[in-house]
Each structure stands twice: as structure tokens, then as C-alpha cells.
Amino acid sequence: MHPAPSVILFTSLSGLGFGLLAWLGLGLPAVTGWVAFVFYFIGYALAAGGLMISAFHLANPKNAIKSFSQWRSSWLSREAVMAVISLLVIAVHAIGTIFFSTRLPAIGALGTILALGTVFTTSMIYTQLKSVPRWNTPLTPILFQLWSLGGGGLLAGQFTAAAVLLTILGAVQVIAWKQGDAKGATGQSTIETATGLGRIGKTRLLEPPHTGENYLLKEMAFTVGRKHALKLRIIALICAVVLPVALIVAFPATHALALPVIALHIVGLLAARWLFFAEAAHVQRLYYGM
Amino acid sequence: MTTLPTSTEKKLGLAIDLDTCVGCHACVVSCKEWNTSNYGTPLSDEDAYGAEPHGTFLNRVHSFEAQPESGCSQTIHFPKSCLHCDDAPCVTVCPTGASYKRSEDGIVLVNEDDCMGCGLCAWACPYGARELDQLSGVMKKCTLCVDRIYNENIPEQDREPACVRSCPAGARHFGDFADPDSNVSKLVGERGGIDLMPEMGTKPVNKYLPPRLKDAPSEARLPETNKDAKGFLAWLDKALEAI
Numbered sequence: 001m002h003p004a005p006s007v008i009l010f011t012s013l014s015g016l017g018f019g020l021l022a023w024l025g026l027g028l029p030a031v032t033g034w035v036a037f038v039f040y041f042i043g044y045a046l047a048a049g050g051l052m053i054s055a056f057h058l059a060n061p062k063n064a065i066k067s068f069s070q071w072r073s074s075w076l077s078r079e080a081v082m083a084v085i086s087l088l089v090i091a092v093h094a095i096g097t098i099f100f101s102t103r104l105p106a107i108g109a110l111g112t113i114l115a116l117g118t119v120f121t122t123s124m125i126y127t128q129l130k131s132v133p134r135w136n137t138p139l140t141p142i143l144f145q146l147w148s149l150g151g152g153g154l155l156a157g158q159f160t161a162a163a164v165l166l167t168i169l170g171a172v173q174v175i176a177w178k179q180g181d182a183k184g185a186t187g188q189s190t191i192e193t194a195t196g197l198g199r200i201g202k203t204r205l206l207e208p209p210h211t212g213e214n215y216l217l218k219e220m221a222f223t224v225g226r227k228h229a230l231k232l233r234i235i236a237l238i239c240a241v242v243l244p245v246a247l248i249v250a251f252p253a254t255h256a257l258a259l260p261v262i263a264l265h266i267v268g269l270l271a272a273r274w275l276f277f278a279e280a281a282h283v284q285r286l287y288y289g290m
Numbered sequence: 291m292t293t294l295p296t297s298t299e300k301k302l303g304l305a306i307d308l309d310t311c312v313g314c315h316a317c318v319v320s321c322k323e324w325n326t327s328n329y330g331t332p333l334s335d336e337d338a339y340g341a342e343p344h345g346t347f348l349n350r351v352h353s354f355e356a357q358p359e360s361g362c363s364q365t366i367h368f369p370k371s372c373l374h375c376d377d378a379p380c381v382t383v384c385p386t387g388a389s390y391k392r393s394e395d396g397i398v399l400v401n402e403d404d405c406m407g408c409g410l411c412a413w414a415c416p417y418g419a420r421e422l423d424q425l426s427g428v429m430k431k432c433t434l435c436v437d438r439i440y441n442e443n444i445p446e447q448d449r450e451p452a453c454v455r456s457c458p459a460g461a462r463h464f465g466d467f468a469d470p471d472s473n474v475s476k477l478v479g480e481r482g483g484i485d486l487m488p489e490m491g492t493k494p495v496n497k498y499l500p501p502r503l504k505d506a507p508s509e510a511r512l513p514e515t516n517k518d519a520k521g522f523l524a525w526l527d528k529a530l531e532a533i
Contacts, residue, residue: 001413059407059427066386066404073293076410077385130379130490131416188489189416191354196484196500197308200356200364209318209350209370212343216418219409283487284418287352287370 001132002222003277010054011122012273014083015144016266017046018115019152021090025112028158032101040094042155044087047115051083075128079121086114119148126276133187134180134280143169143176151269154244154262157255163248166265170241173272177233185281194286205289220282221290229279232271240268292384294377298396301467302434303374303495304454305474305483309502310461313353313367317453317462321349321371321432324452328437330402331426346423348372348432349453358504366501369462371453372419372432373486373494374398380411380420380431388429396468396495397436402428416490439464467495 021043023029024036031039055061068084070077090111096102123144126135146169153162191205192198244261251257325348326333335345349371357363374391378398381389388404389411391397400411405428412420412429420431435451438444448455454462465474474497477483483497519527 057408059409059422059424060405061407063386063388063404063406066388067406067408068385070292070385070387073382074385076383076408080385125383125410128379128383129414131414189487193487193489195354195366195368196486196498197354197356197366199500200503201358203354203356205352206355206365207313207353209352210347214344215346215421215424216412219412219422220418282413282418283416283490287368287418 001277001280001282002219003274004057006053006057008270008273008277010050010057011144012050012266012269013046013053014050015119015122015148016151016155016269017043017048017050018086018119019148019150020155021047021086021152022112022115022149023152023156023158025090025093025108025110025115027103027105027108028156028161030103032097032103034098036094036097039156040090040098043090047083048087075121075124079118079125082114082118082121086111086118089114116145116148119144131283132280133183133185133189133283135276136187137176137179139172139176139179143172146172147269147272151240151262151265154258154265157258159248159252159257159261163245166241166245170237170245173237173241180279186283186286189283189286191286191289194283205287208288216284217288221285221288222278223290226278229275232275236268236272236275238268239264240272292381292387292389294381294391295393298376298391298393299468300395301374301376301495302395302397302439302465303467303474303497304371304434304451305463305465305477305497305499306369307461307463307477307481307499308366308368309499310459311351311367311369311457312459312461313351314458315351316456316458317369318347318349318351320452320456322347324435324438325430325433329433330400330430331423331428333430334423334425336424344424346421346430348419348421348430356501361504364501364504369453370417370419371496372398372434373417373492373496374432374434376493376495377491379414379416379490379492383410383414385410395466397434398431399433399436400429400431402426405429416487416492434464467497 024039055064058064067077067080071081093104093108093111096104120141123141127140130136150162150165150169153165191203195203197203243264247257247261322333333346337343352368354366354368355363374396378391381391386404386406388401407427409422420429423430439449450464454464463474465472467474478497481499483499485494
């Protein structure tokens with residue numbers, strides 16, 4: 001699949017933002033006043049900023065408001081609705097801690113559930129697609145939650161918990177990569193099932209329908225950079241998991257550590273998210289002999 | 291709503307005969323011609339006369355080669371357009387309500403006034419039947435020529451999809467799959483019509499009539515017909531060997 005920068009940034013940043021807001025809802029850290037303002041500002045900037053970036057990949061953004069209407073059937077619509085509801089509920093909790101030094105634990109907990117629910121709806125947009133076998137697995141929502149809670153934990157300064165979550169994340173990510181590789185690019189589907197010509201024999205594309213490019217090939221037959229997949233996987237794991245966990249274990253309770261650890265994690269996250277799109281193959285490529 | 295109807299009164303669709311299609315692309319051209327000037331925004335082309343032309347098409351013809359265990363391979367021309375699936379994944383993913391499946395005849399359509407151009411429906415379709423128009427920014431797909439089949443302003447013989455009307459070989463058949471006595475239902479019964487990618491669970495309405503198996507598989511090499519020369523050629527053959 002085409003790794004559009006807007007979608008990579010959107011899923012990465014809003015995942016981090018909602019992860020941070022989920023921690024803040026639980027009172028971790030239990031901050032008030034200006035410090036709380038800074039934490040919430042970062043959370044909202046990432047979560048809401050990510051959502052706004054996502055509008056850049058729309059070809060007809062004037063109808064974006066209508067995406068709140070189909071929550072009964074569409075995960076993308078549910079994501080839009082959930083994002084707005086959770087940002088509103090969390091705002092109540094944020095106002096309490098920032099301006100009144102009062103935490104409303106019930107509202108905070110509800111905000112945490114809604115924030116994680118929003119991340120879940122994001123992950124389901126990809127998980128639901130049978131046409132992209134690498135995404136169509138229960139590991140996709142688990143991974144999105146771990147990225148969100150792990151990265152959000154770093155932002156919230158919950159280093160010990162984050163280190164545990166990141167370790168689990170690393171393991172699940174490796175399992176997901178291996179499982180995706182084992183499935184094969186197009187899963188159960190082959191050029192024979194796509195064309196129904198398997199009854200005659202082995203099938204190959206003799207002539208494509210056109211000599212040029214088209215939307216389908218640009219959007220869903222992305223192959224550039226796959227050859228660097230292994231290197232990128234290693235970079236993603238080292239930056240997002242291994243180095244942050246090692247630094248946290250080596251220098252516990254060092255707040256100066258926050259910035260380099262978070263910066264490293266974001267580099268790893270962006271590499272992993274780029275791979276999430278670039279490595280995923282769509283079954284319609286079979287009609288193009290790919 | 292982008293929820294699917296539990297059932298549709300009719301199931302209008304195409305039966306495409308892979309034995310008959312000659313790969314002339316007439317359906318591709320007539321589809322583009324009709325649909326660029328009727329339903330919705332035009333089907334745009336970019337760099338049409340340049341080095342890298344590309345554009346939006348609702349119907350494309352691929353050509354495949356299938357190799358049986360023995361004998362020659364078979365060439366199959368393979369027209370592909372929206373299959374108007376009963377369980378259309380493109381419809382349910384739509385966040386704005388632009389995509390819908392009609393309960394009266396099962397046609398899957400896009401209401402372009404609602405489409406925000408996110409492209410998720412094109413991702414959900416396993417067949418590559420939807421293309422986001424690069425100029426108008428809305429999703430384009432086969433409408434089964436909904437503006438022809440019910441159109442009382444055109445002659446009755448033209449009230450079928452443009453691709454069916456234009457096919458010089460008669461490889462595309464239009465009809466109602468919900469009616470067991472329709473032309474397309476009979477064809478599918480007789481010829482063992484198949485679904486594309488049944489493993490995707492989309493329950494396509496359109497069916498493909500697979501190429502009939504050859505009763506006498508052709509061999510890769512023609513038999514040698516001039517092995518036993520006679521008359522002058524036989525003499526010449528002998529004479530040349532003697533030298």
C-alpha cells in the first residue's frame with residue numbers, strides 16, 4: 001500500500017497523543033496547574049493535530065464533515081466520532097486539574113477508556129480489510145494499543161510501565177512481522193483464484209490492460225523500498241524499543257532522559273508505521289501479475 | 291446509510307463469457323465514452339497526449355495465459371469492472387454515506403455529492419474496481435449504466451450497459467440474477483459460471499463463464515507434413531544425400 005506521509009503521521013501522532021491522554025486520565029502523573037496544562041497541551045496537539053493532518057489525504061475535503069454520519073457501519077466514521085467524544089470528555093478532566101487542582105477520577109477513567117477506544121477504531125480501519133492480508137489479523141489492534149500506551153507512557157513520564165509495555169510491544173511486533181511474512185503477500189488469494197483460470201492450469205499475466213500507470217497501481221501496488229524492509233525493521237526495533245528500554249533500565253528515575261528516549265521512540269515508530277503501509281500488499285495486484 | 295440491504299428485489303449484473311471475449315477493448319472505450327459524459331463528474335485523463343498518460347476507467351481488459359499440464363497454453367482476455375457484490379465491503383467502510391447498494395436492483399453506486407475522496411472503499415475492494423478520479427477528487431466506479439438501463443429517452447435496444455451494447459463478440463450479457471429464468475441465470479447454470487476470489491466472501495453478483503476445456507488439446511509443435519517426399523522432391527532428396 002502507498003505509504004502516504006499524511007496517513008503515517010496521522011496514525012503515529014494521534015496514537016501517541018491519545019496514549020498520553022489515556023495515562024493522564026488515570027492521574028499518571030497526578031499533575032495540576034501549569035504542569036498539567038503542558039501535559040494536556042502536548043496530548044491535544046498530537047491527537048487533534050494528527051486528526052487534522054489526516055484531512056490532507058482527502059481528495060475532496062469539503063465533505064469531511066459527513067464522515068461523522070456512518071458510525072453504524074464504518075470504522076472510519078466511528079473513529080471520527082470517538083475522537084471528538086473522547087477529546088470532549090477528557091477536556092472536562094483537564095479543566096478540573098489545570099484550573100481547579102481537582103481531579104475527577106470517574107471522568108478521567110472514562111476519558112482513558114474513550115482514548116484507547118479511539119485508537120482501537122483507528123486500528124480497525126486497517127484490520128477489517130480482507131483485501132490486505134497483512135493487516136487482517138487480531139495482532140493489528142493489539143499492536144496499535146501497545147504503540148499508543150507504550151509511547152504515551154514515555155510522554156507521561158511513566159518510564160517503568162512504559163519499559164514493560166515497550167518490551168511486550170517489541171515481541172508482538174516481531175510476531176506480527178513473522179506472521180505477515182508467513183501469510184505471503186496476497187494470503188490465500190492467487191492469480192488462479194482471482195481469475196478463476198486455475199481449472200485450466202498455471203496462470204500468468206500476458207498483457208496488462210494499459211501500458212501506463214493508474215490510480216490502482218500507485219495506491220495499492222507500492223513496491224519501492226521493500227528491499228530495505230529488514231534494515232528498517234531493525235532500525236524500528238532498536239529505536240522504538242531496545243534503546244529506550246535500555247536507557248530506562250540503566251538510568252532509572254532520570255528526567256533528563258525523557259527527551260532523547262521520546263525522540264528515539266518516535267523515529268522507531270515512524271519507521272515501523274512506514275513499514276506497516278509499505279509492506280502491506282493488496283490482493284488486486286494479482287490482476288496486474290504482481 | 292452505508293449498511294447493506296438484507297436482500298435486493300433484483301440482482302442486476304453481468305455474465306462475462308471468457309470463451310468469447312476477443313480482447314478488442316471496445317467495452318473499455320464505450321464505457322469511458324458514456325460515463326465521462328453522463329453520471330457524475332467526467333472520467334478525467336491526465337497527460338493524455340504526453341509521455342505518461344493515465345486516467346480513470348471503470349472497465350479494463352486484462353489478458354492472461356493459462357498453461358494446462360500438456361499441450362499449448364490458452365490466452366484469455368479478461369474484462370474487469372465492478373461486480374456489484376451482495377456483500378460489498380466497499381459500501382460498509384464508507385464513512386460519509388456516499389457509497390450505497392440499491393435495495394431495488396442491487397446496483398452499487400457512489401453519491402458524488404457526499405464523497406470526501408478518502409479512498410478507503412477502493413482499499414476495501416479486492417478487485418480493484420474503484421478508482422479515485424484525480425481531477426474531481428471523488429470515487430468513480432461502474433454504475434451498470436444506471437442512466438441507460440432505465441432511460442426511456444433512448445431506443446429500447448440501447449437500454450443495457452454501454453459495454454454490453456458495444457461488445458462485437460457478444461461476450462457480455464446483462465440481466466437479473468435473482469430471476470432463475472433470466473438469460474444470465476441460464477448462462478451461468480449451463481456454463482458453470484464462477485465468482486472471482488470467492489475466498490474474500492464478497493458474494494459477487496457478476497459471474498464469469500470460464501473458458502470451455504478443449505476436447506482435443508493442441509500440441510505445441512505442428513506435425514511434420516513433408517517427411518515422405520514423393521516424385522521430383524524425393525529424387526532431389528536422394529541426389530543431394532548421395533553427393
